[in-house]
Amino acid sequence: MTASEKKQLMATACKVRMGVIEGTHGAKAGHPGGSLSAADVFTYLYFKEMNIDPKDPKAEGRDRFVLSKGHTAPGLYAVLAERGFFPVADLPTLRHIDSYLQGHPNMNTVPGVDMSTGSLGQGISCAAGMALAAKHTGKTCRVYALLGDGEIQEGQVWEAFMFAHHYKLDNLCAVIDNNGLQIDGKITDVMSPYPIGDKLRAFGWNVVEVADGHDFDQLEAAFAQAKEAKGVPTAIVMKTVKGKGVSYMEDQAGWHGKAPNDEEYKIAMDELNARLAEVEAM
Secondary structure (H helix, E strand, C coil): CCHHHHHHHHHHHHHHHHHHHHHHHHHCCCCHHHHHHCHHHHHHHHHHHCCCCCCCCCCCCCCEEEECCHHHHHHHHHHHHHHCCCCHHHHHHCCCCCCCCCCCCCCCCCCCCCCCCCCCCCHHHHHHHHHHHHHHHCCCCCEEEEEECCHHHCHHHHHHHHHHHHCCCCCEEEEEEECCEECCEEHHHHHCCCCHHHHHHHCCCEEEEECCCCCHHHHHHHHHHHHHCCCCCEEEEEECCCCCCCCCCCCCHHHCCCCCCHHHHHHHHHHHHHHHHHHHCC
């Protein structure tokens, strides 16, 4: 990508992170940590990778995205708003009783959401089904799914991985947000899924391991490799930092499912605004 494109993606990712903070602060609840760790891949998918149109969110030939780790809806909502699916001003209504932006994505109320998710482990099965349906109906669209590294401790995930390989779903790309933390602490302490890449290879997947899931050049190279794979699905395993972009949230399991208070909100927004100014001055 050009330097200008990369700069624009970096700036957009800052705004997506601001949207996460706006939403969770407005709700006084939600999941900022995993939303922030995935902000860069959300940005890359919706502003560079996927064939989508905010003016026609149900277009038949569009690419599909499934947020398998559905609790990170604040991140998905933030990028959808930045992309123009609905107003950014609506983000602080997250989880309010009269809001369409509830705690987990709802495909019936939120423009741009392709699958209702929230029960961990199920989203990747839905994505595999979408990919198979696309094959049967002759659609050329691609299906992307984002999973948490704690989520892949669930058995249904591996059934879906086996299914996707068996049916040669090369139009399916699963992204694993490997930030190393889940609600109860380190994934290695709760139930280690490592070595993630080797296990996926054993299930017949094409695997691309990304050393820094916050680096757009690395993400671009990974998604390019995914498109080149024929006859097998691709998994992108990306190392990230939970809470990325907000100093006091970074690599802290306690921010898995806790909203910032007024003081914490100001600190986070000041940091993100400073980062945005830094990027724009590049």
